[in-house]
Amino acid sequence: MTKIVFVGAGAMAEAIIHGLTKEKIISPESIYVTNKSDENQLNYLKERYNVQIVCDQKKALTEANIIFLAMKPKDANEALTSLAPYLNNNTTIISVIAGISIQTITNSLGNRPIARVMPNTSAAVGMSASAVCWNELIPEASKLPIINLLESIGSVKVVAEEDLHVVTALSGSGPAYLYYFAEQFESAAIEHGLNKVDARQLFIQTMEGATQMLKKGDVEPEELRRKVTSPGGTTEAGLEQLMEHKVNEAIFACINAAQNRSRELGKLFET
Numbered sequence: 001m002t003k004i005v006f007v008g009a010g011a012m013a014e015a016i017i018h019g020l021t022k023e024k025i026i027s028p029e030s031i032y033v034t035n036k037s038d039e040n041q042l043n044y045l046k047e048r049y050n051v052q053i054v055c056d057q058k059k060a061l062t063e064a065n066i067i068f069l070a071m072k073p074k075d076a077n078e079a080l081t082s083l084a085p086y087l088n089n090n091t092t093i094i095s096v097i098a099g100i101s102i103q104t105i106t107n108s109l110g111n112r113p114i115a116r117v118m119p120n121t122s123a124a125v126g127m128s129a130s131a132v133c134w135n136e137l138i139p140e141a142s143k144l145p146i147i148n149l150l151e152s153i154g155s156v157k158v159v160a161e162e163d164l165h166v167v168t169a170l171s172g173s174g175p176a177y178l179y180y181f182a183e184q185f186e187s188a189a190i191e192h193g194l195n196k197v198d199a200r201q202l203f204i205q206t207m208e209g210a211t212q213m214l215k216k217g218d219v220e221p222e223e224l225r226r227k228v229t230s231p232g233g234t235t236e237a238g239l240e241q242l243m244e245h246k247v248n249e250a251i252f253a254c255i256n257a258a259q260n261r262s263r264e265l266g267k268l269f270e271t
């Protein structure tokens with residue numbers, strides 16, 4: 001049975017564990033969690049998902065088939081140094097850490113199969129938009145099982161490692177941008193008299209409907225936008241404000257800043 005150890009047990013680890021256990025891809029008895037010090041969080045994960053808390057670090061790490069690295073970039077060096085002595089040569093490392101390169105991980109853990117994944121927190125509902133890259137030590141035969149594992153938490157694209165910076169900016173961070181839009185649209189609607197429940201429900205359904213239309217893939221977003229926008233109508237009035245406030249520039253600046261930060265984090269914690 002495949003044994004998975006999560007080193008780091010915060011928001012992203014929980015979202016992946018939620019997805020994996022919900023889809024029954026891996027039995028919770030085979031999922032182990034450990035972190036730096038927060039015992040309450042480990043107990044919470046055990047209670048909620050039935051996963052195992054690592055008691056014997058050496059045994060758990062030596063027996064692991066897959067180790068997920070799910071700590072913040074600033075904590076990676078310390079965590080990797082403490083893991084290194086216990087790793088089995090065949091263990092596959094799957095890192096979700098933003099910015100930290102396969103080379104940096106290799107420098108601490110030695111030459112071994114390493115994959116980097118950029119998921120997002122929608123993994124909790126099986127809707128992560130994940131991208132994965134790997135080093136040449138991941139055997140061809142292991143690639144599909146890794147993709148299958150990740151598909152249990154959503155969609156998966158295989159990308160070049162260099163592209164993970166922009167992927168992080170777009171889909172890793174992406175849910176936060178959309179939640180920010182949700183907050184702002186909801187507040188604006190409330191200011192104009194709608195109650196919170198209706199405002200939220202209408203906005204969610206609008207996003208869902210627009211997403212479904214985009215997903216059909218037969219009409220470009222620009223054309224879909226045009227179909228909503230009657231000349232001299234309400235949409236045109238609204239869009240004019242978005243353009244006047246240079247929302248397009250804000251979005252370019254947002255993606256640029258996020259992908260730059262991913263590169264900076266990689267450099268800052270390079271070993």
Ligand SMILES: NC(=O)C1=CN([C@@H]2O[C@H](COP(=O)(O)OP(=O)(O)OC[C@H]3O[C@@H](n4cnc5c(N)ncnc54)[C@H](OP(=O)(O)O)[C@@H]3O)[C@@H](O)[C@H]2O)C=CC1
Nearest residue numbers: 008009010011012035036037038070071072075079097098
């Ligand atoms: N949140 C998100 O939307 C996404 C996050 N990521 C990436 O996932 C990673 C984790 O992010 P997130 O879950 O949000 O962060 P959290 O702060 O929620 O969790 C970080 C976890 O790492 C643990 N940790 C810290 N130091 C060590 C150590 N030395 N050894 C073992 N565990 C340690 C912490 O333990 P303790 O609490 O005890 O200190 C905590 O459990 C980051 O690298 C981030 O870039 C990727 C995609 C999306």
Ligand SMILES: O=C(O)[C@@H]1CCC=N1
Nearest residue numbers: 098168171172173174
């Ligand atoms: O904000 C971050 O750094 C992480 C990476 C992607 C989403 N959250």
